[in-house]
Amino acid sequence: MKLTIAVIPGDGIGPEVTAQAKKALDAVAEVYDHIFLYKEAQMGACAIEATGNPLPDKTIEICKKADAILFGAIGELKYDNDPSAKVWPEQGLFQLRKELGLFCNIRPVKAYEKLIKNSPLKREVIEGTDIVIYRELSGGIYFDTKELSEDGLSAFDVCSYTVDQISRVTHLAFKAAQKRKKKVTLVDKANVLETSRLWRKTVTEIAKEYANVKLDFMFVDNAALQIVLNPKQFDVILTENLFGDIISDEASVICGSIGLLASSSVGEKTAMFEPIHGTYPQAKGKDIANPLGSILSAAMLLEHFGLQEEADAIKRALEKSLTLGITTEDIKGKNQYSASTSKVGGFIADYILNQEDSNM
Ligand code: IPM
Ligand code: MN
Numbered sequence: 001m002k003l004t005i006a007v008i009p010g011d012g013i014g015p016e017v018t019a020q021a022k023k024a025l026d027a028v029a030e031v032y033d034h035i036f037l038y039k040e041a042q043m044g045a046c047a048i049e050a051t052g053n054p055l056p057d058k059t060i061e062i063c064k065k066a067d068a069i070l071f072g073a074i075g076e077l078k079y080d081n082d083p084s085a086k087v088w089p090e091q092g093l094f095q096l097r098k099e100l101g102l103f104c105n106i107r108p109v110k111a112y113e114k115l116i117k118n119s120p121l122k123r124e125v126i127e128g129t130d131i132v133i134y135r136e137l138s139g140g141i142y143f144d145t146k147e148l149s150e151d152g153l154s155a156f157d158v159c160s161y162t163v164d165q166i167s168r169v170t171h172l173a174f175k176a177a178q179k180r181k182k183k184v185t186l187v188d189k190a191n192v193l194e195t196s197r198l199w200r201k202t203v204t205e206i207a208k209e210y211a212n213v214k215l216d217f218m219f220v221d222n223a224a225l226q227i228v229l230n231p232k233q234f235d236v237i238l239t240e241n242l243f244g245d246i247i248s249d250e251a252s253v254i255c256g257s258i259g260l261l262a263s264s265s266v267g268e269k270t271a272m273f274e275p276i277h278g279t280y281p282q283a284k285g286k287d288i289a290n291p292l293g294s295i296l297s298a299a300m301l302l303e304h305f306g307l308q309e310e311a312d313a314i315k316r317a318l319e320k321s322l323t324l325g326i327t328t329e330d331i332k333g334k335n336q337y338s339a340s341t342s343k344v345g346g347f348i349a350d351y352i353l354n355q356e357d358s359n360m
Helices: 014-032 045-051 057-065 089-099 113-118 163-178 194-207 220-229 241-255 292-304 308-324 341-359
Strands: 002-010 035-040 068-073 102-110 130-136 146-148 155-157 183-188 214-219 236-239 262-267 271-275
Touching: 002 014, 002 057, 014 035, 014 068, 014 292, 014 308, 014 341, 045 089, 057 089, 068 292, 102 163, 102 241, 113 308, 130 163, 130 241, 163 183, 163 194, 163 236, 183 194, 183 220, 183 241, 194 214, 214 220, 220 236, 220 241, 236 241, 262 292, 271 292, 292 308, 292 341, 308 341
Parallel strands: 002 035, 002 068, 068 271, 130 236, 183 214, 183 236
Antiparallel strands: 102 130, 102 262, 146 155, 262 271
């Protein structure tokens, strides 16, 4: 298969972790005889510095022409701390999601046997957890009107949803549940929000088309509690944009490190793959950040194109790195045995190449 992949390394540790995902993809290309062509593009603080724009037109063009996008992370502290900034890095990401029609963000959360001891949660609570979060990505409070009053004394962000926006992500969540444990939990705040009531109504209607899937509802405050109290009760979590953002970070404690969580954003055409973590500015350029979230995002990219065997090769290599303890300091602790970002990436790539040797 020949794929053109737009690569947006972004800011902070984005470039370091994305480079490791590319190594894994290159190893897969070699072993399974594919051609992956990379086209690098800028977005975020680095793009503001270079062009004044967090999402230059050139980047949009490269992404639209590509089959898929591999993205690192964006953001920079100086913008977080400057409420008067006219442009900021995250705007690039929202705009790109919009330009590409990415309406569904898929975030798998699973407990890895080797990392159970890394989680602050008890073994019996998390062992066997396997959840996937379907987060609506094109609407809600992220995208509607925002305003700061002229006197600077008040502000608002409007949260709105249409039935169409709710429906399209809901169908994807139910289709996923059909291939899993056949349960969808809609997380909302229907006791307060009108948008949540519309979600409940729409999702309840759609659920009738998926008779073998059980639907239940949970208020987001309770969901935040249940995710750490009894995560095994969940299969597919379906939720709106902001709730999905928050609970997916929370759910990462099950995994032992947020550095391991990957995601895909799918929509009308091109899909985008990225780790869920941020830019981890303290680690920038130090070769210490965990590249596994980015590497797993590359595996999700392969799955998206039906390359399951190839994705499994990456996952086996990742499991092996965990088994052998070739892991970064977020997993190992800051000790002399923790491996660098590039060492973990190099190990994964080598393992993919050598698995082929052992198959022959
Ligand atoms: C995410 C991130 C983004 C979001 C930020 C960087 C704007 O937290 O993808 O989860 O809130 O969507
Ligand atoms: Mn987030």
